[in-house]
Amino acid sequence: MDGSLLPRRTDPLREMVQRFAEGAARHDREGSFPHENIALLREGGLLGMTVPPEFGGQGMGLSWAAELVGTVAEGCPATALVLAMQLIQHRGLARNTAVPRALRARIAEGAVERGELMNALRVEPELGTPARGGLPVTTARRVADGWWLSGRKIYSTGAPALDWGLVWARTDEASPRTGLFLVSMRAPGVRIVETWDQAGLRASGSHDVVFEDVALPGEHALELRSPSAWAAPDADAVAWNTLLIAALYTGVARAARDWLLGFLRARVPANLGAPLATLPRVQEAVGRIEALILTNTHLIAGAAGGGTGATGLGLMKTVAADNAVVAVQEAVALCGNHGLSRANPLERHLRDVLCARIHTPQPDAALLAAGRAALSI
Numbered sequence: 453m454d455g456s457l458l459p460r461r462t463d464p465l466r467e468m469v470q471r472f473a474e475g476a477a478r479h480d481r482e483g484s485f486p487h488e489n490i491a492l493l494r495e496g497g498l499l500g501m502t503v504p505p506e507f508g509g510q511g512m513g514l515s516w517a518a519e520l521v522g523t524v525a526e527g528c529p530a531t532a533l534v535l536a537m538q539l540i541q542h543r544g545l546a547r548n549t550a551v552p553r554a555l556r557a558r559i560a561e562g563a564v565e566r567g568e569l570m571n572a573l574r575v576e577p578e579l580g581t582p583a584r585g586g587l588p589v590t591t592a593r594r595v596a597d598g599w600w601l602s603g604r605k606i607y608s609t610g611a612p613a614l615d616w617g618l619v620w621a622r623t624d625e626a627s628p629r630t631g632l633f634l635v636s637m638r639a640p641g642v643r644i645v646e647t648w649d650q651a652g653l654r655a656s657g658s659h660d661v662v663f664e665d666v667a668l669p670g671e672h673a674l675e676l677r678s679p680s681a682w683a684a685p686d687a688d689a690v691a692w693n694t695l696l697i698a699a700l701y702t703g704v705a706r707a708a709r710d711w712l713l714g715f716l717r718a719r720v721p722a723n724l725g726a727p728l729a730t731l732p733r734v735q736e737a738v739g740r741i742e743a744l745i746l747t748n749t750h751l752i753a754g755a756a757g758g759g760t761g762a763t764g765l766g767l768m769k770t771v772a773a774d775n776a777v778v779a780v781q782e783a784v785a786l787c788g789n790h791g792l793s794r795a796n797p798l799e800r801h802l803r804d805v806l807c808a809r810i811h812t813p814q815p816d817a818a819l820l821a822a823g824r825a826a827l828s829i
Contacts, residue, residue: 465523468492472527473707479530479655480800483648485612486655489531493524494567498535500560502543507560509546514692515756517543518699522752525703526710529804530655532703534610536696537571538563541618544689545570550675559616559634568615572632573605573661581812582620587679590621590663592633599668601633601641605661611637611644612657619663623676631676633668641666652803685762693812694765695752698772701808702748705779708801709741712783715790734786741782744775763825766818773808773815780805 472489479486493499502517503509517539525532542563546556562568574582578589590603601621608617617635622628635642645660716729716738728734751768754760760768780802784791791798809815 464496468496469523469527472524472531476528476530476655477797477800479528483654485657486528486531487613489528490534490567490569490610490613493531493535497567499538499567499569500542500564502539502546503560503564504546507546507557508564509542509560513756514695515753517692518695518752518756521696522699522703522706525700526707528655529700529704530653530657532700533653533656534569534571534613536700537609538569540689540692540696541570541572543692544686545618545674547688548675552671555634555671555674562615569610569613570616570618571608571610571614572618572620573608574620575605575607577604577606584817587622587628588620588630590619591624592621592668592673593624595667598670599633599673601635601663601666601668603663605663606647607658608644608661609656609658611659611661617642617661618674627678629676630679630682632674634672634674635663635666635668637661639666650807652805652807654803687762690762690765691755691758691760694769695756697808697811698748698752698769701773701776701805702745702752704801704805704808705741705745705748705776708780708783708798708805709738709745711797711801712741712786713738715787715796719790728786737782737786741779744779744782748772748775763818763821766813767822769811769813770815770818773811776805776808 471492472486475486475488478484498520501510501512504511521532521536521539524535542560545551546560548556559570563570576589579586582588588603590601590605592599592601601619603619603621605619614637617637618632619635620630621633622630641664643662643664645662647660648654648656648658716734717727719728720726721728724731751772755765755768780798784798784802787798790796793799813821
């Protein structure tokens with residue numbers, strides 16, 4: 453990606469990412485949420501950057517956002533994931549003309565002026581990811597002055613710091629409609645259950661959120677459709693979701709590569725009498741890692757320019773995820789036991805990068821869609 457899109461090498465951003473990196477190991481071990489990182493993003497004005505100028509934001513585009521998320525991921529990928537979701541959701545909500553303009557303006561203002569944090573809460577214990585189809589169990593019941601929302605969401609990234617949740621739910625009508633409901637995460641009836649205890653991205657705060665008869669104004673039902681009417685993907689949303697996720701895990705691979713280079717230059721085995729970096733086989737392996745990261749960089753930059761359909765974006769995310777995983781695995785293989793020692797960050801990078809394959813679209817779905825398209829089936 454074009455480094456000119458983002459002041460990546462300016463002191464403030466470099467210092468911020470370094471601070472993220474310094475706290476990453478502690479948050480990983482504790483499984484604690486990096487509130488201080490979100491505060492730094494807020495102070496830097498980065499949480500409202502994709503809000504369009506008509507609502508007071510900068511209207512920054514996809515190339516810029518991907519560059520930012522990838523850079524933040526070099527310091528703390530959990531923080532980068534929270535940031536990515538923020539940029540994606542504000543981009544989507546601001547451009548959704550089905551939502552009253554006054555409501556869009558109010559939410560956008562919160563992000564720009566106060567750094568309010570938002571994410572979509574979609575996944576459920578029974579349903580899994582909505583990308584696989586099916587109706588959510590979370591239900592909005594119509595009442596005289598609005599809606600009452602009840603249900604449970606899992607994998608709710610950033611839950612400890614969210615100001616707003618975009619909750620995927622069904623109505624209680626005879627023919628249910630589905631859509632997003634805007635919920636203040638501090639409203640009565642909203643409860644976070646700290647369930648997140650995964651191998652990777654341990655600091656992302658992706659806990660369960662329970663909604664128990666949460667009262668919502670009528671206008672907070674943002675857009676309701678019959679379930680079948682959601683079948684066609686929104687091209688803009690697909691591009692932002694796939695490319696920011698690809699950029700995030702490419703950032704993890706870069707962090708692993710950077711640590712590896714330092715290790716190889718400094719490590720001097722007694723039987724060799726020279727740094728590992730002098731060995732041709734090591735140089736070749738590092739070259740393979742460079743090739744994988746370079747491929748991702750150009751894939752993301754090219755797709756961010758537009759013109760790639762949903763099927764192609766799914767393939768690109770799948771390839772980029774695989775490349776990032778293989779790059780970190782290559783780094784671990786070069787280091788032996790040092791690569792798996794918890795005293796070094798490489799084993800954390802490995803656990804984090806493995807999460808790349810979990811994000812929608814998952815590999816089987818992306819490959820199936822591409823195969824059907826190629827076969828015209």
